[in-house]
Amino acid sequence: MSGLKREGDPAHRLDALRGTTPPRPHDARAIAALAANPGCARRALMDGAGLDKDAAARHLGFPAPFGQSPFAITRGNAFEALVKADGCAELLRMLRELLRLPVAEVAYHDVENVGENADARSGAHLRHAHTRSLIDRAARGEDDAGTLYDHPLLALTIAGHTAFLEPDVVAFQLGGRFHIVEIKSFAVIDGQAEPSAAAAAARQAAVYVLALRTLLEELGHDPLRVSHDVVLVCPENFANRPVATLVDVRRQLAVLRRQLARMTTLDRLMAGLPEDLTFDLRPGEDGRPTRPVAELADAVRRTTARYAPDCLSTCDLCFFCRDEARQEGASDLLGRQVRDELGGVASVAEALGLADGSRDPAEGQEEIARLLRNAERLRRECLGSV
Amino acid sequence: MSLLTSLARLRALDEGIAQPVATVRHCHLSARPMVFVPLRLSGEAAAPLAAMLGDDRDRPRLLVVPQPRNRDLRFAWAAELAGVLLPYVESFTADTETVERRGGDPYERALDAPQLVVPNTGGVAFTRLLGRSTRFRRADGPYPVPESVPLLGRWLTYFAERAAYPGSSLTLAATEELGRHWASGQSGLEDGNLASLVAWITEGPREEAEDPLVWPPAGPATDPGFDAEVLAPAIDSGSAERVTEALRTQLAPTWRLMWQALDLLAGLEPGASVAQRWEQDRASFSAMAESVAEGGPPQPRRDGAVAAAARLARMERAQAAYEVQRAYDDPLVMAEYRLTGEAFAGEVVETVPDNAEGEGRSRKLRPLVVIKTDDPVLLPPGTALGTPERRAQGGELVEAHEGLVTVKITKGMGRGKTAAPGTVPDVGERVCYTSLTGDFQGSPGLPDAEATPWTHGGPPQQYVPDDEDAQEEWS
Ligand code: SF4
Numbered sequence: 001m002s003g004l005k006r007e008g009d010p011a012h013r014l015d016a017l018r019g020t021t022p023p024r025p026h027d028a029r030a031i032a033a034l035a036a037n038p039g040c041a042r043r044a045l046m047d048g049a050g051l052d053k054d055a056a057a058r059h060l061g062f063p064a065p066f067g068q069s070p071f072a073i074t075r076g077n078a079f080e081a082l083v084k085a086d087g088c089a090e091l092l093r094m095l096r097e098l099l100r101l102p103v104a105e106v107a108y109h110d111v112e113n114v115g116e117n118a119d120a121r122s123g124a125h126l127r128h129a130h131t132r133s134l135i136d137r138a139a140r141g142e143d144d145a146g147t148l149y150d151h152p153l154l155a156l157t158i159a160g161h162t163a164f165l166e167p168d169v170v171a172f173q174l175g176g177r178f179h180i181v182e183i184k185s186f187a188v189i190d191g192q193a194e195p196s197a198a199a200a201a202a203r204q205a206a207v208y209v210l211a212l213r214t215l216l217e218e219l220g221h222d223p224l225r226v227s228h229d230v231v232l233v234c235p236e237n238f239a240n241r242p243v244a245t246l247v248d249v250r251r252q253l254a255v256l257r258r259q260l261a262r263m264t265t266l267d268r269l270m271a272g273l274p275e276d277l278t279f280d281l282r283p284g285e286d287g288r289p290t291r292p293v294a295e296l297a298d299a300v301r302r303t304t305a306r307y308a309p310d311c312l313s314t315c316d317l318c319f320f321c322r323d324e325a326r327q328e329g330a331s332d333l334l335g336r337q338v339r340d341e342l343g344g345v346a347s348v349a350e351a352l353g354l355a356d357g358s359r360d361p362a363e364g365q366e367e368i369a370r371l372l373r374n375a376e377r378l379r380r381e382c383l384g385s386v
Numbered sequence: 387m388s389l390l391t392s393l394a395r396l397r398a399l400d401e402g403i404a405q406p407v408a409t410v411r412h413c414h415l416s417a418r419p420m421v422f423v424p425l426r427l428s429g430e431a432a433a434p435l436a437a438m439l440g441d442d443r444d445r446p447r448l449l450v451v452p453q454p455r456n457r458d459l460r461f462a463w464a465a466e467l468a469g470v471l472l473p474y475v476e477s478f479t480a481d482t483e484t485v486e487r488r489g490g491d492p493y494e495r496a497l498d499a500p501q502l503v504v505p506n507t508g509g510v511a512f513t514r515l516l517g518r519s520t521r522f523r524r525a526d527g528p529y530p531v532p533e534s535v536p537l538l539g540r541w542l543t544y545f546a547e548r549a550a551y552p553g554s555s556l557t558l559a560a561t562e563e564l565g566r567h568w569a570s571g572q573s574g575l576e577d578g579n580l581a582s583l584v585a586w587i588t589e590g591p592r593e594e595a596e597d598p599l600v601w602p603p604a605g606p607a608t609d610p611g612f613d614a615e616v617l618a619p620a621i622d623s624g625s626a627e628r629v630t631e632a633l634r635t636q637l638a639p640t641w642r643l644m645w646q647a648l649d650l651l652a653g654l655e656p657g658a659s660v661a662q663r664w665e666q667d668r669a670s671f672s673a674m675a676e677s678v679a680e681g682g683p684p685q686p687r688r689d690g691a692v693a694a695a696a697r698l699a700r701m702e703r704a705q706a707a708y709e710v711q712r713a714y715d716d717p718l719v720m721a722e723y724r725l726t727g728e729a730f731a732g733e734v735v736e737t738v739p740d741n742a743e744g745e746g747r748s749r750k751l752r753p754l755v756v757i758k759t760d761d762p763v764l765l766p767p768g769t770a771l772g773t774p775e776r777r778a779q780g781g782e783l784v785e786a787h788e789g790l791v792t793v794k795i796t797k798g799m800g801r802g803k804t805a806a807p808g809t810v811p812d813v814g815e816r817v818c819y820t821s822l823t824g825d826f827q828g829s830p831g832l833p834d835a836e837a838t839p840w841t842h843g844g845p846p847q848q849y850v851p852d853d854e855d856a857q858e859e860w861s
Contacts, residue, residue: 065596067610070618071454072429187431189518190687194511237858238432238519309573334395335573341392348396355393371725375393377760378721382409 013270014049019280021289023050026163031156032203035252035259036314041269042303043315048158048266051279053316059281059289060297062319065312076185083183083233083242088148091181091233094244095172098231099179106146106174109134111153124164127153132215138173139221146174154211158260165211172231178216180208181231181244188234188243198232198247205230206252210260228253269303277302309335343368388722391569399571404586408567409718411654414555414664416501420474421446421644423505423637424512426606427454428613432515434463435608436630438637439470443645450633452626461531464520468534475500475541479675499556499664499671502545503648505580505604505640506561510549512606513557517542521684522858536684543685544674552701553663553708556671560604560647567654580604580643587650602636604643612636657715663708710822714774720818727764729820730791732757739810740803741794751803753795753810754784757817763791765821772823776809781819793819 026047034047046053057064083091087108095101111131131152138147149172154165172179182205186197209230213223229246236243277299281289289296300320307325311318325333329348332339345351345368353359354369355376361369394405418441427433436450447470451463482494504510521539523531549557565577570586577583581601585592594600598609608617612632620628689697713720713729723729736756743752763786765771771781771793780797800806811817 067614069428069608069610069613071427071613072610075429185429189431189515235431239858309575312575329399331396333399333573334392334571335575337574338392338395341389348399351393351396352400355396371389372393374762375390375725378724379390379393379397379718382718382721383406 014045014266017045017049017270017277017279018051019278019282021052021055021279021281021283024052024055026050026156026158026165028165028204028207029200031158031163031165031207032200032252032256033314034158035203035255037306037308037311038255038259038262040304040306040311040315042300042305042321043317044262044266045269045273045303046279046317049279050158052281055281055289056279056296056300057316057320059291060293060300060317060320062317062323064316064318066316072185079185079235079240079242080183082240084150088150090242091244092148094233094242095179095181095231098244098246099174101146101174106148106172108148108150110150112151124153127151128155128164132219135171135173135178135212135215136219136221138178139176139216139219139225146172148172154208154215156207156211156214156260165208171208171212176225178212178226179229179231180205180212180226181233182208183233183242186234187237188245189237193234201232202230202247202249203252203256205232205247206249206256209249210253210256273302307332309333342372388725390718390722390725394569395571398569398586402571402590404568404570404583406567407569407718408654408716410657410716411651412566412657412660412712412715413558413563413651414501414656414660414667415648415652416498416555419501419503419558419648420471421503421641421648422471422509422513423604423640423644424509424516424606425608425633425636426512427451428608428610430454432512432519434460434467434516436633436637437467438634438641439467441474443641446638446641448630448634448637450626450630452629453621453624461523461535464516464535464538465532468532468538471538471541472534475675478671479679482672485669493669494672494676495665496668496672496675499668501555502557503644504557504559505644506578507559508578508606509604510546510557510559513542513549514546517544517546518687519858537678540678540684541674547685548667548670550701552705553711554667554670554704555660555664556667560644563651564647567651580640580647584643584646584650588646601639601643604640605637608636657712659711659715663711707824710824713820713822714772714777717774717818720774720820723820723822724761724818727762728822729818730757730759730761730763730765730786731816731818732759732761732789732791734758734811734813734815734817735790737810737813739805751799751805753799753805755781755793755795755811755817757791757793757819759789759791769821770823771819771821773817773819775811775817777824779809780823783819791819 030047034043037043043053046056054064092106111127111134131149131154134149135152151166152171156163156165172181182201184197184201186193186201209226209228213226216225217223228248228250230249231244232247233242233244235241279296279299280291281296282291284290297320300317301324305317305321305324307318307321307330311321315321322333331342331346331348331351333348339346342351345354345365350359351372354361354365355372357373357376391407394407398405420439420441421443422437422439424437424439425435427435433454434451435454436448438446438448440446449463449466449470451459453459478496478498478500481497483497484492485495486492502513504513517539519539520531520535521543523529523536523539525531525533525536545557548554549559561578561580561583564583564587565574568583568587570577570583571591572582572586579595581604582591582595585595598611602612603609616632616635617629620632688694713723717731720729720731724731734755735758738754741752741754743750765783765786767783767785769783771783773779773781776798778798779795781793781795784792784794786792795805795810799809
């Protein structure tokens with residue numbers, strides 16, 4: 001890596017946004033969530049800078065409402081261990097059925113212990129390098145032997161930063177094709193899983209597909225040798241017995257690509273920001289943020305958010321942004337549907353003013369104003385409050 | 387959501403209190419509802435942790451699985467649940483009325499039916515999964531469970547299915563019902579939080595409604611913080627009492643909210659069609675009770691192709707009927723159609739009660755009514771119309787011009803030479819007409835189950851659970 005970065009260079013500018021706060025590595029979940037609110041500049045900038053949004057939200061006094069129950073964690077780990085036991089024997093049995101593989105045996109590579117004596121960052125580099133060479137060898141190899149790669153370490157570049165992806169995932173290669181295998185502990189009952197859990201899994205798996213494709217491409221192989229059909233392994237019904245399903249993630253891949261492409265154009269977003277703007281938490285000796293809260297809040301508010309109720313399940317900053325939307329009286333608070341219904345009238349006061357006639361419609365607002373006035377008349381008539 | 391509801395949400399946000407979106411109640415409320423607040427062990431699909439339930443607000447029953455990973459304790463819990471729910475359900479089967487059917491044998495219909503009330507849609511989904519995980523069990527054979535458990539499973543499955551049936555009140559989700567009657571100043575997503583929605587309706591938004599320490603989640607998921615700090619140590623301690631008391635703290639607040647939600651709904655007068663829909667619920671309940679009594683098999687894991695299509699068609703018809711009935715029962719719902727030009731209301735300014743068409747024997751009475759309205763009327767001439775004021779009446783739009791609409795009455799004015807008294811509105815009366823009418827498409831011609839084409843899997847095998855079902859793990 002060249003240590004010299006030009007002033008004004010986007011990567012440099014992003015580092016300045018983060019300041020002295022250590023970067024938070026993106027995991028697949030975080031990357032998948034990037035696509036959740038693509039229109040939000042605040043989030044794009046913070047993610048681009050590798051800022052720890054969770055820490056920022058806590059320091060701002062709006063801790064994110066996300067937590068994971070120890071029971072769920074235990075269950076997830078136990079299920080993964082079961083699927084991967086004995087060199088992934090159970091997994092192999094399922095893959096054989098699902099992909100109709102005539103293979104009796106496959107090779108098994110566990111990449112996990114590579115580089116475990118190094119410090120975290122260089123350990124990651126080692127593991128990633130090792131994954132690379134294994135995948136390269138497989139992609140070159142003429143022989144048709146199947147191979148399972150456990151704990152491969154993939155990488156994706158997010159706005160100039162390398163994010164290492166530490167998956168609970170296995171890449172399976174046979175006859176030159178790779179499949180991403182993702183193990184999840186939500187149940188598939190009579191062939192159906194909870195839709196939101198299944199959708200989240202597909203989004204995450206798409207991140208791995210993209211990372212593996214990028215890797216192949218860098219190595220000079222055809223990226224499409226990574227299948228867009230991922231193998232999702234879940235417990236079936238109420239038992240712990242795993243079942244594998246093929247999931248097509250082409251749509252998720254397209255969304256993800258678009259969002260990542262957007263993030264490389266962060267310089268445009270940064271162009272309008274004050275030169276000295278930073279989200280630095282200024283961690284002290286003990287790692288706790290020392291930056292005055294009001295100052296940080298002010299910095300965050302300088303970037304444009306695009307709050308939507310969906311943020312409540314996807315972004316660490318949600319309570320902060322919701323509070324901001326409340327103070328602004330933004331109709332965004334009520335959800336996209338209401339926003340769409342209002343056809344671009346962004347503030348609550350404005351919409352109500354148009355409805356009760358105390359405000360004249362601006363140009364282009366005539367139609368929505370007419371509808372709102374009508375709606376107001378009907379509500380008054382029906383509720384008897386004239 | 388419609389613009390009318392959006393406006394109500396804006397108003398709610400502005401005024402800091404929820405706004406009505408209904409003027410009458412659109413669900414039936416039982417005099418003796420079974421309030422059911424179940425909790426699930428995090429990370430598991432259908433591992434029950436506890437439930438607070440009962441039909442008496444002062445005497446909730448708390449059922450707890452003290453060691454949620456223990457399969458036997460789970461089934462013991464299910465048996466306890468059955469011990470509360472089944473007697474409740476069965477108490478409605480004794481009193482019946484005989485109903486004559488055109489072209490069919492008369493049948494017995496229960497005079498009243500059970501009503502299960504859960505906090506939210508998650509509660510319905512969990513009820514379904516509990517039903518699924520218990521209804522195929524067996525009291526005999528290699529993996530016996532208490533006899534009541536598979537029966538409980540069938541009833542839970544039934545209640546979960548009815549929750550999806552438009553207009554049915556056999557199973558209510560509190561947040562859904564409240565949301566049908568009030569618009570809060572928050573998003574639909576946030577309305578899924580019962581504490582928060584009730585706060586909006588009663589006193590305005592409260593920060594603490596989202597604080598799990600003040601208002602624990604209404605289930606079936608528990609608060610992860612509670613799991614880590616309270617529940618896990620309690621389970622590890624091996625003290626059933628400690629686990630029970632811990633879970634009581636999580637359930638009791640929701641229990642109070644549930645009854646508060648029911649009180650709020652009870653404050654509204656029932657809509658005119660509510661009793662009719664409840665009658666259908668009673669009939670459905672009686673059919674289910676009969677199937678159980680006759681030893682019929684449990685509901686299959688999945689519907690066969692024809693059954694699935696028939697169910698879909700039934701649901702679509704029920705949905706259409708429900709929408710029409712709600713609009714006819716409630717001027718505020720009808721207002722949605724007035725806003726989109728599918729209905730109009732106003733004052734009668736002129737009538738021609740003895741207007742007729744044709745001559746001699748084919749002379750037909752066709753009274754005319756002219757209505758002055760402020761509503762935008764987007765219906766073309768010739769549109770068939772109905773009116774909430776006279777539900778048996780049918781009409782046709784003749785013309786609409788500059789706020790004056792002429793309607794021709796074609797049905798429901800008596801058989802005489804002149805219109806029967808009261809059938810033609812008087813000048814000065816306020817009336818409403820709409821293209822929304824009760825004539826729905828009949829059932830599409832679906833083949834009987836036995837005639838399922840092979841392309842759709844052939845005739846379904848009746849589902850008979852086997853030992854494998856009975857021993858299916860519940861871990
Ligand atoms: S919570 Fe805020 S920062 Fe995060 S996506 Fe939503 S609006 Fe953007």
